[in-house]
Amino acid sequence: MAEQRLAMLIDTKRCIGCNSCAVACKIENNLPNNIWWNRVLAVGGDHLDSPEGEYPNLKMHNITLACQHCENPACVKVCPVGATYKDPETGVVRQDYDKCIGCRMCMAACPYTGVRSFNWEEPQYHLDFAVGDRDVAAHQKHVVEKCTFCWHRLAKGLAPACIEVCSARARYFGDLNDPSSEVSQLIREREYKQLLPERGTNPSVYYLV
Numbered sequence: 001m002a003e004q005r006l007a008m009l010i011d012t013k014r015c016i017g018c019n020s021c022a023v024a025c026k027i028e029n030n031l032p033n034n035i036w037w038n039r040v041l042a043v044g045g046d047h048l049d050s051p052e053g054e055y056p057n058l059k060m061h062n063i064t065l066a067c068q069h070c071e072n073p074a075c076v077k078v079c080p081v082g083a084t085y086k087d088p089e090t091g092v093v094r095q096d097y098d099k100c101i102g103c104r105m106c107m108a109a110c111p112y113t114g115v116r117s118f119n120w121e122e123p124q125y126h127l128d129f130a131v132g133d134r135d136v137a138a139h140q141k142h143v144v145e146k147c148t149f150c151w152h153r154l155a156k157g158l159a160p161a162c163i164e165v166c167s168a169r170a171r172y173f174g175d176l177n178d179p180s181s182e183v184s185q186l187i188r189e190r191e192y193k194q195l196l197p198e199r200g201t202n203p204s205v206y207y208l209v
Helices: 020-028 074-078 105-109 161-165 182-189
Strands: 006-011 039-042 052-054 057-059 062-065 084-086 093-095 116-118 144-146 171-175 205-208
Touching: 006 182, 020 039, 020 161, 074 084, 074 105, 093 144, 105 116, 161 171, 171 182, 182 205
Parallel strands: 006 205
Antiparallel strands: 006 171, 039 062, 052 057, 084 093, 116 144
16 A cells, blocks of 8 residues: 555535636646646536536536546556556556557546547647746657646645645645545545446545535
């Protein structure tokens, strides 16, 4: 077992679907054009701000989706070269671009559709200079990418960028192996859901309900 089990909690009652988390992730990690590691989905439909139900009985419900950093990750099991691996100290599921051979087995095995992306071509950017943190790994052609829990920030003792920018304060981050941490306390006090629990991956992203 990892020394820590870093986890993210998202309060679905507080989330307003503003997309600040998605934009912060894109900028912080200097993501190429058309690549998003973090997305805000409207439960009511395929478009942003699609309500559930029929007028006049409508309600809004959003789910933010990124890599679930599973305790039992299916992606790690199928990677033939060890490019997808679980960090032994934090439990974060990481991606080594230099080892990745572009087979996309991790994408096929992951039950959470769309949380990984594949760079078919050399990464392209709207700006002619890099944005975000200078310690972010350079993006490469023919590799798989995904949320890293802002690994470069964790190494400096900082929380992921999406945590800091959430205007509704709907996101929490910490160590589930520490019973006194805020995330551990919230898990004890609040009802929550995990995505696709029947798949046995035990995600480290929890949705407070």
